[in-house]
Amino acid sequence: MSFEGKVVVVTGAAQGIGEGVARAFARHGALVVLGDHHEEKGAAAAASIRQDGGQAVFCPCDVRSEADIKRLMQTALDEYGRLDVVINNAGVxxxxxxxxxxxxxWDDVLNTNVRSCFLATREAARIMKEKGNHGSVVNMASTRSLMSEPNSEAYAASKGAIVALTHAMAVSLGPDGIRVNCISPGWIETGDSALREEDHSQHPAGRVGKPDDIARACLYLADPDNSFVTGTHLVVDGGMTRKMIYEP
Incomplete structure (x- = not known):
C-alpha cells in the first residue's frame, strides 16, 4: 500500500488517534497536513514526522470555524498543489x-463533531472535483453511535449523526469520484491512563486498541485500490459491541 504523492489532511492531529493516523500516512509516502487548535502540540507533531523522514506541515485550525476549515484545505492546495484524502478526526x-x-x-459538541465533518468534506470535495482527481474522506464516529453509557447524549447524538452523514455524502459525491466512509473506534488507549489486565481481557480480541489499529483502517478505506468501498461504517473495537455482558 503506497500513498506516494498523495496529499492527506488530518484534523485533530496534534495527539492521540489523529497524530497516529497522520504518522501512518506519512510512513506510507503521503504529504500530510495536520490541523488542530492545539498549536504547540500540532507543530511539534508535524516536526516529529519530518524528523522521521516524512513530509508534513501544520495548520492551526478550530474545526468549529468555517473559515478555519477553508484555510486548512487551502493550505493543502498551496503547499502541495492537490488534495486526495481527508480524515475528519477532530472531536470533543x-x-x-x-x-x-x-x-x-450541546451545540458545541454537535458543531465540533458533526458540522465540522460536513464543512471539511464539502470544502475538500470542491478542490477534488476541480482538480479532477478521485478522492477519499474518512469520518471518525464511535461505537457510542451504537451503544451508550449514562450522560453521553450529546456525544452519542453527534457520532450517530456522523454515521448518517457519511452515507448521505457518499451518495451525493459518488458521481464526482469521491468516496466517503466512517470508522467507529472502540476503546483506544492513547497513553492517558494505566491499563489493567481486566481492561484487556474484556475484549474478545484480548487487548485494548491502539491508535495504529485505527490508522490501518484509515489506510484501507483511503486506498484508491478500494474504489468499491464507499458509504460504509467500519467498527474497530476488538469485538466489544458483539459481546453480551450479563450482571452475575
Whole structure:
C-alpha cells in the first residue's frame, strides 16, 4: 500500500488517534497536513514526522470555524498543489446529565463533531472535483453511535449523526469520484491512563486498541485500490459491541 504523492489532511492531529493516523500516512509516502487548535502540540507533531523522514506541515485550525476549515484545505492546495484524502478526526465530548447539559454545550459538541465533518468534506470535495482527481474522506464516529453509557447524549447524538452523514455524502459525491466512509473506534488507549489486565481481557480480541489499529483502517478505506468501498461504517473495537455482558 503506497500513498506516494498523495496529499492527506488530518484534523485533530496534534495527539492521540489523529497524530497516529497522520504518522501512518506519512510512513506510507503521503504529504500530510495536520490541523488542530492545539498549536504547540500540532507543530511539534508535524516536526516529529519530518524528523522521521516524512513530509508534513501544520495548520492551526478550530474545526468549529468555517473559515478555519477553508484555510486548512487551502493550505493543502498551496503547499502541495492537490488534495486526495481527508480524515475528519477532530472531536470533543461532554459527560453530563441530560438534566444539566446546556444548549451551548450541546451545540458545541454537535458543531465540533458533526458540522465540522460536513464543512471539511464539502470544502475538500470542491478542490477534488476541480482538480479532477478521485478522492477519499474518512469520518471518525464511535461505537457510542451504537451503544451508550449514562450522560453521553450529546456525544452519542453527534457520532450517530456522523454515521448518517457519511452515507448521505457518499451518495451525493459518488458521481464526482469521491468516496466517503466512517470508522467507529472502540476503546483506544492513547497513553492517558494505566491499563489493567481486566481492561484487556474484556475484549474478545484480548487487548485494548491502539491508535495504529485505527490508522490501518484509515489506510484501507483511503486506498484508491478500494474504489468499491464507499458509504460504509467500519467498527474497530476488538469485538466489544458483539459481546453480551450479563450482571452475575
Amino acid at each position: 465530548s461532554r459527560w453530563k446529565s441530560p438534566y444539566d447539559l446546556t444548549v451551548d454545550e
